[in-house]
Amino acid sequence: MLTIKNIKKTFGNKVVLKGISLNVNKGDIIGIIGPSGCGKSTLLRCINGLETSDSGEIIFNEKNIIGSKHLLDVRKKIGMVFQQFNLFNHMTVLENITLAPVMNKLMKADEAKKEALRLLKEIDLEDIANSYPNQISGGQKQRVAIIRTLIMKPEIILFDEPTSALDPEMIGEVTNLMRKLADNGMTMIIVSHELNFIKNFCTKVVFIDDGKIVEEGDSKLIFDKPKDERLKSFLEKVNNK
Amino acid sequence: MKKFVLLIFSVFLLTGCGREKEKLVLVTEAGFAPYEYYSNGQIVGVDIDIAREIAKYLNRELVIKDVAFDSIISEVKTGKSDIGAAGISYTEEREREVNFTNSYAESKQVIIVRKDGYFYDINGLNKKKVAVQLGSVADDYITSNYPDIELVREKKFLAAIQDLKDSKVDAVVMDEVPATKLVTSEMVIMEEPVLTDSYGMVIAKDNPELLEAANFVINKLKANNEIDNYLLNHMGVNDVKGDNGLINRFYKSVIYDGRYKFILEGLKNTLLIALGAVIIGIVLGLLAAISNNVYLNTGKFKILNLLSKAYVTVIRGTPSTLQLMIIYYVIFKQTNINIVLVGIVAFGINSGAYVAEIIRSGFNSIDKGQWEAGYALGLSYKQVVGKIILPQSVHNILPALGNEFITLVKETSIGAYIGIVELTKASDIIASRTYDYFFPLILIAIIYLIITLLLSRLINLMEVRLNNANN
Numbered sequence: 001m002l003t004i005k006n007i008k009k010t011f012g013n014k015v016v017l018k019g020i021s022l023n024v025n026k027g028d029i030i031g032i033i034g035p036s037g038c039g040k041s042t043l044l045r046c047i048n049g050l051e052t053s054d055s056g057e058i059i060f061n062e063k064n065i066i067g068s069k070h071l072l073d074v075r076k077k078i079g080m081v082f083q084q085f086n087l088f089n090h091m092t093v094l095e096n097i098t099l100a101p102v103m104n105k106l107m108k109a110d111e112a113k114k115e116a117l118r119l120l121k122e123i124d125l126e127d128i129a130n131s132y133p134n135q136i137s138g139g140q141k142q143r144v145a146i147i148r149t150l151i152m153k154p155e156i157i158l159f160d161e162p163t164s165a166l167d168p169e170m171i172g173e174v175t176n177l178m179r180k181l182a183d184n185g186m187t188m189i190i191v192s193h194e195l196n197f198i199k200n201f202c203t204k205v206v207f208i209d210d211g212k213i214v215e216e217g218d219s220k221l222i223f224d225k226p227k228d229e230r231l232k233s234f235l236e237k238v239n240n241k
Numbered sequence: 242m243k244k245f246v247l248l249i250f251s252v253f254l255l256t257g258c259g260r261e262k263e264k265l266v267l268v269t270e271a272g273f274a275p276y277e278y279y280s281n282g283q284i285v286g287v288d289i290d291i292a293r294e295i296a297k298y299l300n301r302e303l304v305i306k307d308v309a310f311d312s313i314i315s316e317v318k319t320g321k322s323d324i325g326a327a328g329i330s331y332t333e334e335r336e337r338e339v340n341f342t343n344s345y346a347e348s349k350q351v352i353i354v355r356k357d358g359y360f361y362d363i364n365g366l367n368k369k370k371v372a373v374q375l376g377s378v379a380d381d382y383i384t385s386n387y388p389d390i391e392l393v394r395e396k397k398f399l400a401a402i403q404d405l406k407d408s409k410v411d412a413v414v415m416d417e418v419p420a421t422k423l424v425t426s427e428m429v430i431m432e433e434p435v436l437t438d439s440y441g442m443v444i445a446k447d448n449p450e451l452l453e454a455a456n457f458v459i460n461k462l463k464a465n466n467e468i469d470n471y472l473l474n475h476m477g478v479n480d481v482k483g484d485n486g487l488i489n490r491f492y493k494s495v496i497y498d499g500r501y502k503f504i505l506e507g508l509k510n511t512l513l514i515a516l517g518a519v520i521i522g523i524v525l526g527l528l529a530a531i532s533n534n535v536y537l538n539t540g541k542f543k544i545l546n547l548l549s550k551a552y553v554t555v556i557r558g559t560p561s562t563l564q565l566m567i568i569y570y571v572i573f574k575q576t577n578i579n580i581v582l583v584g585i586v587a588f589g590i591n592s593g594a595y596v597a598e599i600i601r602s603g604f605n606s607i608d609k610g611q612w613e614a615g616y617a618l619g620l621s622y623k624q625v626v627g628k629i630i631l632p633q634s635v636h637n638i639l640p641a642l643g644n645e646f647i648t649l650v651k652e653t654s655i656g657a658y659i660g661i662v663e664l665t666k667a668s669d670i671i672a673s674r675t676y677d678y679f680f681p682l683i684l685i686a687i688i689y690l691i692i693t694l695l696l697s698r699l700i701n702l703m704e705v706r707l708n709n710a711n712n
Binding site: 048049050072073075076078079080082084086087088090099100103104145148149152 | 608614618621636
């Protein structure tokens with residue numbers, strides 16, 4: 001459903017992506033790992049056009065989205081969850097969730113409200129529907145952010161370090177919700193430093209270093225039988241921490 | 242908001258319209274008794290009496306405009322006013338700019354000193370400090386003939402007298418007629434005049450018909466000794482009996498002759514200008530800030546962005562007094578637009594540049610993640626700005642916007658430069674009648690303070706409400 005072909009991205013004179021290609025099928029849960037500054041987040045942000053790649057193609061549902069006039073429509077189908085949650089601070093949880101479907105005319109206001117409450121109830125968060133973001137915990141914020149994406153009925157969700165800004169005891173509530181999405185067959189691409197989570201959760205893992213895919217494959221193989229030296233040393237460093 | 246704009250415009254319609262009779266616009270600076278001064282809310286005086294005769298002769302309606310003395314020549318030259326009269330003496334320099342009528346009054350420039358100080362003749366004033374009214378005959382004459390006299394140029398001759406009272410200067414040089422009314426018991430007028438001079442009215446070079454008519458009327462009045470009558474009529478009209486106690490001074494400054502009406506008029510204009518300007522300012526500021534933001538985010542509006550950048554740079558880089566004068570004397574040169582409206586436009590344009598910067602900093606204060614979250618949900622630039630960025634910016638910029646409004650209220654005081662009767666000008670008018678600055682100045686200071694305190698209170702309340710909404 002999503003094919004990335006040889007995309008490149010430069011910031012100023014720093015080449016961040018040096019030609020990355022990746023194929024994502026429906027139901028895939030792809031983990032992207034690699035050292036800081038290797039280009040993982042940039043790759044993710046190119047997929048929904050928050051960054052525009054300099055060259056290459058990103059084909060989603062048979063259309064190239066780079067420079068597309070339909071970028072806004074594409075984004076409705078590609079959800080994104082941020083490290084810092086990015087909830088709208090001036091809106092209640094409910095308003096955060098219903099804003100996009102109503103503004104995008106996917107639902108009427110009362111429909112959106114009903115659906116938002118249903119989704120909140122499924123994860124026992126209906127109590128905070130009328131709270132503001134600064135009144136709830138980090139774990140709650142990230143789950144609200146996921147629901148805010150989910151209500152758009154996306155075909156893929158991109159997770160950019162979804163648990164990095166969380167206190168350790170809250171990581172579980174977010175990963176549990178992600179597991180639930182996986183059980184329902186959601187396609188996901190996850191950039192994360194939580195290697196244990198990636199190993200157990202993802203169907204496929206991609207290791208990026210210096211703007212290139214160095215190794216990719218089944219998650220168990222990547223972690224248990226790494227081939228490339230750079231991947232080996234990366235895993236060692238992380239495990240010795 | 243809409244209602245308010247309507248209100249403002251209806252005020253202009255009411256004040257600006259009505260053209261039954263052709264107008265004769267007289268420009269003066271009403272602080273030069275007995276030639277022109279305020280009494281009971283009206284500008285009266287010898288010059289006004291003469292101008293009224295000229296208007297009567299021409300079958301035109303006399304309209305009087307009160308501006309700063311240095312602006313009178315340019316008012317006439319640019320055609321904003323038909324005739325200028327403010328005890329203006331003949332000088333070659335002035336005659337190059339405008340035509341003078343026949344002289345209607347003789348004046349003597351005299352030296353005033355303190356009784357307890359030294360008595361000087363003009364040569365004795367070398368290296369001494371002498372106060373004069375800026376742009377007056379005394380100023381011109383001494384500047385060109387006695388370069389060693391250290392001149393203190395005051396906007397008003399009243400201030401010059403005050404300088405002498407406070408021993409800030411050694412002498413004052415000014416016209417004899419007002420001098421006789423101004424000297425206090427501690428002062429004395431030197432007998433020997435510095436210069437004897439005569440006054441004429443000024444008329445634009447391209448208006449010989451009016452010059453001819455004015456000369457005809459002046460000659461007739463002089464032949465009938467009418468002008469001497471006028472002078473006698475206006476001598477002593479502003480004297481209030483009583484002591485110099487605080488209560489009597491307050492009475493003279495505020496109550497006598499309905500002088501509080503100036504303060505009310507000034508207050509009305511100050512508020513009208515500040516409120517009108519803040520609306521224009523917010524509209525312009527929003528326009529400039531958004532065109533800049535649109536350009537940065539989408540690359541559209543390139544020219545609008547350049548224009549708004551130039552606008553902000555020019556306005557922030559030049560003094561507001563200068564902007565006001567340019568808008569009045571250059572841009573609205575030939576139009577007979579209501580002067581309060583000019584004030585609203587000028588202060589609005591000025592404020593807009595600052596508001597633009599405030600809004601821009603408000604946009605910048607919003608975390609980039611808020612933009613990205615909006616975009617990632619498929620919202621357009623317009624939707625992100627309207628629903629996510631602006632509402633949060635308002636909260637962040639409210640204190641700065643409030644400050645801007647408070648600054649604006651105080652800044653309207655420079656409106657006096659172009660003759661707007663706002664609070665500061667109102668106090669000036671009163672002081673020009675009472676020769677006492679204390680109460681008018683303190684009173685308007687208190688009024689400014691009350692306005693700004695009320696405003697900050699209002700802004701605080703709004704902040705608290707916004708905070709409550711957010712928490």
